[in-house]
Amino acid sequence: MAPRYAPSLWSRLPPLAIILQIIFIVLFAFFVEIEDLAKTDVEEFLNSYAVFQDVHVIVFLGFGFLATFLVRYGFSSVGFSLLVAAMAVQWATLLNGFLLTSHSSSTIRIKMESLVDAELCACSALVAMGAVHGKTNPVQLLLMSLMEVTGFVINQWLIRRFFNTPSSTMSRAMSLHVFGALFGVLTSWVLYRPENEPKHEKEKFDSKSGLFAMLGTLFLWMFWPSFNCALVTNEIAAYGTYLSLAVSAVTAMAISMLSSPKGKINLVHVQGSILAGAVAIGAAMTTVPWMDMTIGFCASLLSVLGFRYLKGHVQFAFECHDTRGVLNVHAIPGILGWFAYVVIWLPRSNDTTLAVRFAVHNICILVMTVSMSLTLGIITGILLKWSLWRPQQDRKCFDDQTFWEFPHLIVHK
Numbered sequence: 001m002a003p004r005y006a007p008s009l010w011s012r013l014p015p016l017a018i019i020l021q022i023i024f025i026v027l028f029a030f031f032v033e034i035e036d037l038a039k040t041d042v043e044e045f046l047n048s049y050a051v052f053q054d055v056h057v058i059v060f061l062g063f064g065f066l067a068t069f070l071v072r073y074g075f076s077s078v079g080f081s082l083l084v085a086a087m088a089v090q091w092a093t094l095l096n097g098f099l100l101t102s103h104s105s106s107t108i109r110i111k112m113e114s115l116v117d118a119e120l121c122a123c124s125a126l127v128a129m130g131a132v133h134g135k136t137n138p139v140q141l142l143l144m145s146l147m148e149v150t151g152f153v154i155n156q157w158l159i160r161r162f163f164n165t166p167s168s169t170m171s172r173a174m175s176l177h178v179f180g181a182l183f184g185v186l187t188s189w190v191l192y193r194p195e196n197e198p199k200h201e202k203e204k205f206d207s208k209s210g211l212f213a214m215l216g217t218l219f220l221w222m223f224w225p226s227f228n229c230a231l232v233t234n235e236i237a238a239y240g241t242y243l244s245l246a247v248s249a250v251t252a253m254a255i256s257m258l259s260s261p262k263g264k265i266n267l268v269h270v271q272g273s274i275l276a277g278a279v280a281i282g283a284a285m286t287t288v289p290w291m292d293m294t295i296g297f298c299a300s301l302l303s304v305l306g307f308r309y310l311k312g313h314v315q316f317a318f319e320c321h322d323t324r325g326v327l328n329v330h331a332i333p334g335i336l337g338w339f340a341y342v343v344i345w346l347p348r349s350n351d352t353t354l355a356v357r358f359a360v361h362n363i364c365i366l367v368m369t370v371s372m373s374l375t376l377g378i379i380t381g382i383l384l385k386w387s388l389w390r391p392q393q394d395r396k397c398f399d400d401q402t403f404w405e406f407p408h409l410i411v412h413k
Helices: 013-031 042-069 074-100 112-131 138-163 170-190 207-232 237-258 267-273 276-284 289-318 326-348 352-384
Strands: 032-034 108-110
Touching (some): 013 074, 032 074, 042 074, 042 112, 074 138, 112 138, 112 170, 138 352, 170 326, 170 352, 207 237, 237 267, 237 276, 237 289, 267 289, 267 326, 276 289, 276 326, 326 352
Parallel strands (some): 032 108
């Protein structure tokens, strides 16, 4: 007999998605127009388009396939990542235009850089989505992405407004990962399901799902230098990111085997930890090769140890289930990169007063980012707990059949 699944989202997802899409179309019709192409330099456009393509691959292909490690959640991993990113890009374009772009009129003029900025915001939403991966339905994910993008953009506006810091500096790179990860972790904490402890019966992977997830990881690994270049608007970032990634890959596999009681490499740990160096170096950006490599080594080391020891303790002690381990891949390496940035640049100031102001300045940025992400994550979690959104039952988490058609499994009577 075919299994009975959660009530259909027919009366929830289509109306919400269509209404949001109509609202965005109307807003774009009144407030958005394309930058005058006659004023755009061809070479500059081609360079921007190349970066856009690389970021595009990371957001829509890399993150989607990275999440396919769950054996019965492949359709939802790729499909819901596409849904969330596509909606987040539109909302981020509007928010960036209204809050972060300097213009005298009410019209938002978008160009290739605007699309890249919007996809970076969508990336932050996908990071947050990883913490609740498999435990939420697409309606909840859409609402969560809109809340996360709103908070992320407002946080960037506040940093620029009160700290007089351009969004292209270290604060942007650090906050993308730290804000998204902590936002997702606190949302997951509010949505915690005791029935999923210690581990849900469907929260596992096999050789096929692990291979697909590794494919997504490799796309992220290859294109992340371009991602950091877009994030900090500095081409030099590609060199340090590449070196940091190389060190992370080696370190992740070595530490995973070293920390294993059986002396074997854990594929799930490696998939996240080989990217930790790129996350950390995006915030640090030392431009010194050996420093970039050292940061990559430390980030990967902390990430693997976090997967091996921290993730289970966080779930047991704080009742916070982080499905994809975003705390170890994004939050901890992001804070490490921020710390490295402060430590490296602090001694370069000859004036003690300026050095203290520099340290306090960056500490305040970190505290504000963490505070906003935690607060908004709790608020979003409370919002998503409403039965109005029809969350799936505990035994139906991490399962595609709750949301997708499987004609080959239909039982004909």
